[in-house]
């Protein structure tokens with residue numbers, strides 16, 4: 366079974382990200398081609414990157430890094446739910462991404478962005494980052510508008526066509542997750558002191 370992590374890319378009080386991520390999970394739960402789990406970076410209490418050695422060296426010294434690494438290692442692909450902050454992704458999501466390296470490599474990723482122009486610039490920003498992490502980011506993407514997919518910018522009520530956009534993106538993420546699994550080396554298990562938090566899960570047998 367393919368495992369896909371749906372990453373909640375905002376941590377601020379009053380954030381819109383959980384509504385969006387849970388909606389993605391609702392749609393994913395109707396598919397049956399993979400297991401999907403919500404991964405809320407806020408649950409991992411990551412400080413600003415505090416690892417003395419670059420993550421690409423794989424020498425994680427901090428308990429919070431190992432807990433985060435153990436969670437990300439569980440997945441074959443990702444959906445990044447990203448707000449747009451100053452024409453980029455959120456600092457919190459970029460920081461969470463920067464903590465790890467091998468756990469991201471040779472996996473697939475799709476994006477659900479939101480903002481005044483559908484979070485397009487945040488998604489483009491993340492695509493640059495994915496290349497360095499050897500993550501295969503798919504073409505199909507979901508762009509939610511603060512003006513038309515929320516009522517009064519407060520209540521999430523996405524347009525019907527956005528459901529098709531989510532499914533098109535998930536089709537590609539799952540397909541590439543299968544392909545990349547065949548070339549990905551088995552990683553040694555991460556010695557996390559505590560079991561990483563488990564988010565809401567849909568699909569699959571687990």
Ligand SMILES: Cc1cc2nc3c(=O)[nH]c(=O)nc-3n(C[C@H](O)[C@H](O)[C@H](O)COP(=O)(O)O)c2cc1C
Nearest residue numbers: 375377380381382448449450451452479480481482
């Ligand atoms: C620091 C900051 C910068 C922002 N910059 C942009 C921006 O450049 N473009 C945009 O479309 N929206 C921008 N917004 C609006 C956010 O997209 C909107 O507030 C969204 O709800 C943020 O996601 P969140 O609620 O999950 O944190 C910004 C919001 C914040 C807090």
